[in-house]
Amino acid sequence: MRLSDKIAPSFERIGGVYALPVILMIVALPLVGSLSSWVTLTVAGLAMGMMIFLMASGLSLVFGLMNVLNFGHSAFISFGAFIAASVLTGLSAWVGAHSLGFNLLALFAAIGAASLFGLVAGIVFEYLIIRPVAGDHLRQILITMGALIVSEELVRAIWGDNPITVARPAALNGIFVIGGASIEIYRVFAFCLGLAVFVGLYLVLNRTRIGLLIRAGVENREMVEALGFRIERLFVGVFMLGSALAAMGGAMWAGYQGTITGSLGSEMLILITIVVIIGGLGSIEGSLLGALLVGLLGNYVAFLFPKLSLASNMLLMMAVLLWRPWGLKPAVKS
Amino acid sequence: MTDTAAERDLPSTAACARPTAGGVALFSVIAVIGLLLLFAPFVFSDVRSTQVAARICVFVVLAASYDLLIGYTGIVSFAHTMFFGMGAYGAAMGLKFGGADWGHLLLGSVGGVLAAAVLAVLIGLLSLRVKALFFAMVTLAAGSVMMVLASQLTSLTGGEDGLVYSTPRLFKPAMKLVTNADGEAARLFGVPLDGRLALYYFVFIVCLVVFVLLARIVRSPLGTVLEAIRENELRAEAIGYRVVAYRTAVFVIAAVAAAVAGVVWAVWLRYTGPDTTLSFDIMIDILLMVVIGGMGTMYGAIIGVVVMSLAQSYLKDLMSAAAGATSGVPILPHLLDPDRWPLWLGLLFILLVLFFPAGIAGTLMKKGSRS
Amino acid sequence: MSGSILRLDDVHTDIGQYRVLHGVTLDVPEGGVYVLLGRNGAGKTTTLRTIMGLWRARAGAIVFRHRDITALHTADIARLGIAYVPENMGIFGGLTVEENMRLASATSRFDRTRLGRIQDLFPAIRQFWDKPAWSLSGGQKQMLAISRAIIEPRDLILIDEPTKGLAPSIIRAMIEAFREIARDTTILLVEQNFLFASSLGQGVSVIDDGRIVHDGDMAALAADEALQTRLLSLSMAAHQ
Numbered sequence: 017m018r019l020s021d022k023i024a025p026s027f028e029r030i031g032g033v034y035a036l037p038v039i040l041m042i043v044a045l046p047l048v049g050s051l052s053s054w055v056t057l058t059v060a061g062l063a064m065g066m067m068i069f070l071m072a073s074g075l076s077l078v079f080g081l082m083n084v085l086n087f088g089h090s091a092f093i094s095f096g097a098f099i100a101a102s103v104l105t106g107l108s109a110w111v112g113a114h115s116l117g118f119n120l121l122a123l124f125a126a127i128g129a130a131s132l133f134g135l136v137a138g139i140v141f142e143y144l145i146i147r148p149v150a151g152d153h154l155r156q157i158l159i160t161m162g163a164l165i166v167s168e169e170l171v172r173a174i175w176g177d178n179p180i181t182v183a184r185p186a187a188l189n190g191i192f193v194i195g196g197a198s199i200e201i202y203r204v205f206a207f208c209l210g211l212a213v214f215v216g217l218y219l220v221l222n223r224t225r226i227g228l229l230i231r232a233g234v235e236n237r238e239m240v241e242a243l244g245f246r247i248e249r250l251f252v253g254v255f256m257l258g259s260a261l262a263a264m265g266g267a268m269w270a271g272y273q274g275t276i277t278g279s280l281g282s283e284m285l286i287l288i289t290i291v292v293i294i295g296g297l298g299s300i301e302g303s304l305l306g307a308l309l310v311g312l313l314g315n316y317v318a319f320l321f322p323k324l325s326l327a328s329n330m331l332l333m334m335a336v337l338l339w340r341p342w343g344l345k346p347a348v349k350s
Numbered sequence: 351m352t353d354t355a356a357e358r359d360l361p362s363t364a365a366c367a368r369p370t371a372g373g374v375a376l377f378s379v380i381a382v383i384g385l386l387l388l389f390a391p392f393v394f395s396d397v398r399s400t401q402v403a404a405r406i407c408v409f410v411v412l413a414a415s416y417d418l419l420i421g422y423t424g425i426v427s428f429a430h431t432m433f434f435g436m437g438a439y440g441a442a443m444g445l446k447f448g449g450a451d452w453g454h455l456l457l458g459s460v461g462g463v464l465a466a467a468v469l470a471v472l473i474g475l476l477s478l479r480v481k482a483l484f485f486a487m488v489t490l491a492a493g494s495v496m497m498v499l500a501s502q503l504t505s506l507t508g509g510e511d512g513l514v515y516s517t518p519r520l521f522k523p524a525m526k527l528v529t530n531a532d533g534e535a536a537r538l539f540g541v542p543l544d545g546r547l548a549l550y551y552f553v554f555i556v557c558l559v560v561f562v563l564l565a566r567i568v569r570s571p572l573g574t575v576l577e578a579i580r581e582n583e584l585r586a587e588a589i590g591y592r593v594v595a596y597r598t599a600v601f602v603i604a605a606v607a608a609a610v611a612g613v614v615w616a617v618w619l620r621y622t623g624p625d626t627t628l629s630f631d632i633m634i635d636i637l638l639m640v641v642i643g644g645m646g647t648m649y650g651a652i653i654g655v656v657v658m659s660l661a662q663s664y665l666k667d668l669m670s671a672a673a674g675a676t677s678g679v680p681i682l683p684h685l686l687d688p689d690r691w692p693l694w695l696g697l698l699f700i701l702l703v704l705f706f707p708a709g710i711a712g713t714l715m716k717k718g719s720r721s
Numbered sequence: 722m723s724g725s726i727l728r729l730d731d732v733h734t735d736i737g738q739y740r741v742l743h744g745v746t747l748d749v750p751e752g753g754v755y756v757l758l759g760r761n762g763a764g765k766t767t768t769l770r771t772i773m774g775l776w777r778a779r780a781g782a783i784v785f786r787h788r789d790i791t792a793l794h795t796a797d798i799a800r801l802g803i804a805y806v807p808e809n810m811g812i813f814g815g816l817t818v819e820e821n822m823r824l825a826s827a828t829s830r831f832d833r834t835r836l837g838r839i840q841d842l843f844p845a846i847r848q849f850w851d852k853p854a855w856s857l858s859g860g861q862k863q864m865l866a867i868s869r870a871i872i873e874p875r876d877l878i879l880i881d882e883p884t885k886g887l888a889p890s891i892i893r894a895m896i897e898a899f900r901e902i903a904r905d906t907t908i909l910l911v912e913q914n915f916l917f918a919s920s921l922g923q924g925v926s927v928i929d930d931g932r933i934v935h936d937g938d939m940a941a942l943a944a945d946e947a948l949q950t951r952l953l954s955l956s957m958a959a960h961q
Contacts, residue, residue, distance in 0.1 A: 085487070158703045161634070163700060173693065232824055235816070293488065329491075
């Protein structure tokens with residue numbers, strides 16, 4: 017009996033691929049050495065993972081439902097980040113106020129504006145860029161790549177070539193200390209927001225009729241139509257949602273980074289691409305898994321082996337591809 | 351599902367056999383470009399123009415090899431600059447750490463090209479059996495990691511600063527190919543026969559040879575098989591073609607060609623860094639060149655490269671003039687800023703993909719045809 | 722038998738560059754089981770998919786209950802009361818049996834008596850109600866696919882080779898079920914298995930190379946072995 021055959025059953029018993037982030041955390045603890053550093057890194061990794069999840073989930077769902085891989089997806093991230101930065105600058109009185117209420121209001125206004133933009137721009141993008149080349153993968157890759165170039169240039173034309181500093185609400189700026197581990201409040205907020213979105217998406221997908229249609233459509237689009245449902249209409253909705261989530265993730269990312277540049281879109285494209293490949297296309301569980309793994313590993317490696325930090329994602333992706341060529345948790349395709 | 355709807359819009363290689371009015375015009379333009387490149391050092395006296403000519407030579411090879419993937423085989427890769435960079439860094443490291451002689455140039459180049467081929471085999475076998483979209487994603491990630499590696503492994507690659515090195519003596523500007531009575535480089539039509547000239551013809555000849563090889567490949571039986579696979583993958587598989595093997599082979603051929611172009615580029619520039627070989631901007635440039643020129647025609651690559659190179663030089667001047675003229679209007683000057691030229695190129699690209707998927711060469715060849 | 726429920730008039734369908742149907746003309750009478758017989762690659766599946774709008778007819782007309790549905794969207798065709806059970810059954814493996822059924826019902830609530838009747842017809846549907854559909858056996862998947870098609874009252878059900886790969890005992894159960902379903906619904910059944918087809922069908926058309934080569938009574942065809950051999954070259958396979 018091969019070693020992998022012996023491990024497989026017990027691996028499935030502890031939760032299969034869902035246990036991977038936990039295993040990663042446990043393995044990292046002795047390597048990092050100090051508990052307080054480990055807590056800080058883990059919180060940072062989870063927060064980063066959740067933000068990446070927001071950005072990647074739409075890409076994965078849109079692909080799953082319509083076989084459309086939108087390389088322009090990260091344009092929404094970029095626009096979301098810059099719009100949020102502008103809103104926060106505009107509301108600087110609220111941002112700087114020593115009142116948690118006003119701080120949160122400013123942040124929610126920024127996130128809301130970014131998401132709203134994502135929704136509206138999503139319709140336009142779907143109509144102008146995605147629909148005309150439906151079913152033609154080659155032209156689809158090309159045209160969405162073109163759209164990414166154009167939107168990055170638009171971002172630069174509107175907000176300039178220089179990096180922009182993002183004002184972070186005062187109340188979320190601080191850190192609190194638990195047992196020697198310092199934790200940034202903003203990261204906790206980012207994690208909670210991401211988790212809330214995941215739970216919301218999960219409930220919609222698994223508890224509603226629309227969700228049932230989406231899951232069925234990801235699996236076998238033709239059959240859903242043969243049962244009497246117009247899937248394009250559903251698709252436009254999913255596309256808008258995915259774009260809004262990307263913009264929301266971009267807004268959160270802007271606050272997290274503190275400084276953003278015009279090349280944010282193409283940088284994030286690489287990251288979310290890796291996440292979606294690791295997680296498997298078409299499922300939000302896969303996107304969450306991939307995002308958490310990338311976030312956690314990124315933070316641990318940056319602490320342990322700073323030189324390797326940028327390559328860690330790629331190593332993770334290659335390892336996953338060798339193990340499961342379709343990613344960890346791809347949607348069922350029939 | 352196959353992508354037959356799209357591929358019917360691409361010109362088939364059979365269409366090249368039937369000369370059309372547009373086709374004749376196209377080949378005349380290509381002949382003129384070829385002659386200009388051949389005599390570039392004699393036609394253009396300034397250094398800058400020779401630089402443009404050499405860049406065109408190198409990018410023709412890059413675009414043609416990329417077209418072999420995207421146009422002839424229907425594979426979209428974003429890792430083409432990765433292979434380009436591997437060739438360039440191979441040559442650069444040989445010259446930098448070995449010495450500025452032919453032996454080390456050859457050693458480094460062969461090392462870089464081989465590494466590119468091996469990596470291409472690995473990526474191909476690992477991911478070409480899955481969907482085109484997935485492959486595009488994997489190559490996108492791989493390319494970005496190579497970029498990161500090049501800027502991180504400072505001791506080997508010089509990091510962000512890159513590597514500066516000397517070339518073999520033959521290519522040094524002070525090298526005299528033929529001396530005249532005064533002991534200076536003899537002149538032919540007023541052009542000194544020095545190392546600079548030798549270097550240009552080194553670039554030109556290597557690129558020409560690779561291009562001719564690529565053009566022969568698409569006309570060979572292999573090209574026919576590729577076309578069959580592109581038209582209908584399932585059927586090709588049913589007939590007995592091992593689709594993954596063929597695709598991997600093409601991916602490797604394209605990678606080797608790109609790596610050779612990288613070697614030439616490294617020798618020409620005497621400098622290799624992430625920005626000159628690996629950057630995503632170059633990848634986008636190649637993509638634009640192939641789509642503008644016309645996917646699925648080797649000659650389209652030439653047209654695309656020339657158009658892009660001219661646009662990069664002159665579009666900026668045009669735009670800065672336009673930006674100045676519209677300085678009173680609110681947002682327009684920002685959009686017309688010379689730095690924003692990729693915006694317009696991107697728009698052009700989208701419009702081409704939407705309305706002229708065959709590109710300039712493909713559209714021209716169809717023009718005037720009777721069918 | 723009353724008038725026709727579905728009529729195909731000289732339908733031509735291309736798939737990619739291949740011409741598959743070269744003028745299929747078919748008249749399916751209302752009520753009972755009508756069989757479309759033919760060899761592999763004769764155009765049976767293409768005919769069903771063209772009716773469903775999953776492939777577009779290049780020429781010709783498809784009329785359902787006096788309404789031209791040739792250019793309608795697949796979803797709209799389904800909503801007129803046509804159900805489709807494809808050859809691969811079209812089961813959503815990632816969904817449970819219940820979710821598969823729920824998707825096919827017009828609202829999220831089931832018609833309890835109707836569901837009860839279906840579950841009596843196919844006990845496996847009750848037994849595996851909350852199990853994921855991928856865990857079903859081939860025969861159970863086929864039963865789910867058919868149950869899904871009849872959870873709402875339909876006027877016409879298109880079924881593509883339901884017996885493919887199934888054990889004889891399951892096929893016998895299937896015959897009973899189809900007789901039951903055909904009491905209030907018309908079935909257009911595509912088959913290669915002549916034994917199965919002849920025990921169910923009243924009318925029959927034979928398709929070959931994208932054209933209808935024979936129309937008539939199933940009883941007459943079943944009695945005439947020479948005709949079978951000539952038309953189908955499949956009598957041997959059917960009697961094995």
